[in-house]
Amino acid sequence: MSQDSRRWKKHTKRTDNTEKERKHETVANSKKARDEKTLLPSRDVVSTCNEFLPWLQQKAGIEISSVLTIGNSIYGRSLFASKFIQAGDCILKVPFSVQLTPDNVLPEIRSLLGDNVGNVARLAIVLLVERKMGEDSGWAPYISSLPQAGELHSTIFWSKKELEMVRQSPVYKETINQQTQIEKEFLAIRPALDRFPQIFEDITFKDFLHAYAVVGSRAWGSSKGLSLIPFADFLNHDGYSEALLLGDEHKQVSEVIADRDYDPGEQVLIRYGKFSNSTLLVDFGFTISYNTYDQVQIWVSIPEHDPLRIMKLELLDKHRMQTITNTNDVDSSGHSFIIKEVRSSRGKGKGIPQSLRAFVRVLSASSPQELKDLEMEAAKNDGRLARRPLKDMSREIQAHQILLSQIVHLIQEYDASIKRLRPVNLPSIDRQLSLRRRMAHDLLTGELRVLKSAYAWLTSYCYTLSTGNVHPSAPG
Ligand SMILES: C[S@@+](CC[C@H](N)C(=O)[O-])C[C@H]1O[C@@H](n2cnc3c(N)ncnc32)[C@H](O)[C@@H]1O
Secondary structure (H helix, E strand, O other): OOOOOOEEEEEEEEOOOOOOOOHHHHHHHHHHHHHHHHHHHHHHHHHHHHHHHHHHHHHHHHOOOOOEEEEEEOOEEEEEOOEEEEEOOOEEEEEEOOOOOOOOHHHHHHHHOOOOOOHOOOHHHHHHHHHHHHHOOHHHHHHHHHHOEEEEEEEEOHHOOOOOOOOOOHHHHHHHHHEEEEEEHHHHHHHHOOOOOOHHOOOOHHHHHHHHHHHHHHHHEEEEEEEEEOHHHHHOOOOOOOEEEEEOOOOEEEEEEEEOEEEEOOOOOOOOOOOOOHHHHHHOOOOOOOOOOOOOEEEEOOOOOOHHHHHHHHHHOOOOOOOOOOOOOOEEEEEEEEEEEOOOOOOOOOOOOOHHHHHHHHOOOHHHHHHHHHHHHHOOOOOOOOOOOOHHHHHHHHHHHHHHHHHHHHHHHHHHHEEEEEHOOOOOOHHHHHHHHHHHHHHHHHHHHHHHHHHHHHHHHHHHHOOOOOOOOOOO
């Protein structure tokens, strides 16, 4: 891929992390994508698709793609190679002029929207206006191609009972927070909508929620804040693909460069971002069965009965490890850490986050002197608190065992939640519930895998400290 990094900007769905991918997984996934080849466009899809690209090209005044066609796959609509594509080829080019952005909100409505109305809500308003215009909309073919009510599976649409399936995961609280946020935004825009009864008279919260989720699952971050990019948004996600949607500010187009060769008929996939299943589920309404970007949020706090609690909190605060108060629970204030899959404890790969290990070292202190020693050590080194193993080996082991016991507890809870989900594919339950159960299963098993890897790392670390030997089950 040859790109001028000064001109090119990666369109983002959310901030990427920088975790490296494993080569064998990339290969396995390329095979999966090749297997998709069998899912060629069905006839009804072909007729809609035959009209869509010519319509968009006419609107844009340029050719958007000569190598892709729209078809159907197990992921819904998708783009397929219509000719042989070589790695490095530009496979589509969508001009900014045929993208929908928050700037498309009618000026008379825009002037009534406050700063508290974000870009997703603004784009949702654009979709509602265009949908209301029906065939008179200049975007009618695009609007009618978007998913209908009932076709989206983001957790914000899950019933209370369905959400119970993922209560164990941070997705549960994230979903509730997002639902609250969308309700707030709807209340904030309602007065503006009420000024245009001819357009919005019959718009309900449900309509807004649907439009909001359509934007959330299809729009890309761009220089306009957010952009819906017709045609490119038929591309499905493959976490191992190196192909990204890029924006060229100079040429005013969004482009995709093929990351590998494709035979005619193969489904072309890109990577939306290095997203965990929790992000994919909340924002896009799908999961993948083995997601290397999975992660778990660990919530740790200093017990109320700890006589050194105030001193510890002050020390953490002073070293920028601030306590978070969880507004959803009365009794939860603490510190939150993200754990990703932990690889070997013997040098290679990522271990437990240093900040979490520092926290448990502070947590394990049993005298004011130990806390003072930690503070002095930080001042003598790079200023960061408790980043080195504690000098007292038994205290270092104890600190990590505190974390280990919390992880063991979480593993038991995840195990129990997963057991309650089984079997995931009961023929007697409806398709939607079966699909959502499978997603809940993917989510929980991915998070459990991360927890188990952290457990293995910690067990091995404590064993090595206490015996001086490498743990027998440690990878070689
Ligand atoms: C940008 S759209 C892609 C086009 C979409 N398939 C359609 O029918 O319009 C994103 C949506 O496609 C689906 N999707 C994309 N990649 C997927 C994947 N790897 N597995 C399952 N669903 C996927 C999800 O429904 C997601 O919200």
